[in-house]
Amino acid sequence: MDDPVLLTGAGGRVGRAILAGIGEAYDWRLLDREPLAAERLPAGVTTEDVVVADVTDEEAVRRAVDGVGAVVHLAGDPRPNAPWDSVLANNIDGTRTVLAAAVDAGVDRFVFASSNHAVGAYETEDRTPDMYRKDDEFRLNGSELPRPSNLYGVSKATGETLGRYYHDHHDLSVACVRIGNLTKGHPPREYERGQAMWLSHRDCAHLFDRCLAADYEYEIVYGISDNDRKYYSIERAREALGYDPQDNSAAYTFGGEPKEEAEPDSA
Amino acid sequence: MDDPVLLTGAGGRVGRAILAGIGEAYDWRLLDREPLAAERLPAGVTTEDVVVADVTDEEAVRRAVDGVGAVVHLAGDPRPNAPWDSVLANNIDGTRTVLAAAVDAGVDRFVFASSNHAVGAYETEDRTPDMYRKDDEFRLNGSELPRPSNLYGVSKATGETLGRYYHDHHDLSVACVRIGNLTKGHPPREYERGQAMWLSHRDCAHLFDRCLAADYEYEIVYGISDNDRKYYSIERAREALGYDPQDNSAAYTFGGEPKEEAEPDSA
Secondary structure: OOOOEEEEOOOOHHHHHHHHHHOOOOOEEEEEOOOOOHHHOOOOOOHHHEEEOOOOOHHHHHHHHOOOOEEEEOOOOOOOOOOHHHHHHHHHHHHHHHHHHHHHOOOOEEEEEEEHHHOHHHOOOOOOOHHHOOOOOOOEOOOOOOOOOOHHHHHHHHHHHHHHHHHHHOOOEEEEEEEOEEEOOOOOOOOHHHHHOEEEHHHHHHHHHHHHHOOOOEEEEEEOOOOOOOOEOOHHHHHHHOOOOOOOHHHHHOOOOOOOOOOOOOO | OOOOEEEEOOOOHHHHHHHHHHOOOOOEEEEEOOOOOHHHOOOOOOHHHEEEOOOOOHHHHHHHHOOOOEEEEOOOOOOOOOOHHHHHHHHHHHHHHHHHHHHHOOOOEEEEEEEHHHOHHHOOOOOOOHHHOOOOOOOEOOOOOOOOOOHHHHHHHHHHHHHHHHHHHOOOEEEEEEEOEEEOOOOOOOOHHHHHOEEEHHHHHHHHHHHHHOOOOEEEEEEOOOOOOOOEOOHHHHHHHOOOOOOOHHHHHOOOOOOOOOOOOOO
16 A cells, blocks of 8 residues: 555554554654654654544544545544433444545555454353353354344444445445454453453454455454354455464463563453 | 324334325324424324434433333434444434333334345445346345344444344344335336335335334344345245235336436335
């Protein structure tokens, strides 16, 4: 990709994982509602490449997408327990604002940070905790209808549907990544569910790299490492995007000694 | 159902079809943003049973759901080309307002008017016009992900997802009816697509009657008559709800003489 890539929500946990892994592989434009510390910017990115704006500010978003070839849209209220008014404005209306501006600017590709919370209610009392364990065969693969855990999850499912609409009606490739449990260093301990949907920082950056490089139309994929425990299939991410994860929560749970504390995230 | 049924958007086309068919079968409370003409009210319904309010008015909605056993939620901007700000406020936020008020009031059942526009982009150039014809076997059955025709369709898909969330987290049965092409009298002429998704007034009233009477958890069904031409399956409506449609657009297209002009609707 020769044109710059706009990364919204660049200062959040997912944005930092992406920039730490592939910060030097693209020409970034970064957007966040808070200023980003200069020492956190990847090599080659200066404060001139940073737009401080809210994604609900249509004019600012239109300026931010001008001239970019792709958008990685992470911005939004990341709290699973966020109230409706916040996810309605920041996540639903905000995502629509970025999508509409992107297609108007002729952007080719839109990568959307969806969430495991879009499908959390598949984790029924009947299925849990068995579904979190290695021998259980239950899998979600991205073709299932949403069953949100919370209103945040509703907003993420709506972002996926908005992406589908803009893909079908405009020349825009859209990848929606239902991000699992992103933690730095090692998977959560004593938390089977988090181990089953663990996404390492390395695999996260690689997955978004593939979303920026692969050829596809519209995809919904799960963003988890290649964990022994899993109830999200990563087959579609492998096939459609060439995702090739290197990490597995089992290596930590049953083996190596963690070097640093997990930094939990529930994007 | 002994408790009253709240019908929102009662003055719209779908509401009028329902009240014309099953207006005397339930104890109705009617809500509309416009006053309803007294002569249009079903027998037994007085202007005291009519609430004139917008579904985005949370206090009015809370008063309207108080004491009802079920809600049939039709209200919203019905225009397929409605602008985003209107469907965001009236259809997405409005539906969430009614759902939240309903669960807080202990309502058991919520019937949601979704739309064919939630899935209109399955009608691709490759599939059309073949999919509109009798011998074509393509079917949507309600388990597929949304592919909206327009932002109105995005709002209807979001209403379905909100219904899923409130069903999964509260004791609320939810039926989402993806309404086809509702016309009074006879199906559209010279419009294959409209004939394939035709819903007669009689079948519409019967389908909503079944949504108020059957036992179910969460359902997405298609609301069309038993047309020879079809690309929406009505099997799930038959199985889950006991839907038994009496009309078929083929009877008009190839047979009987229409008695009155079609009144097109694109709910």
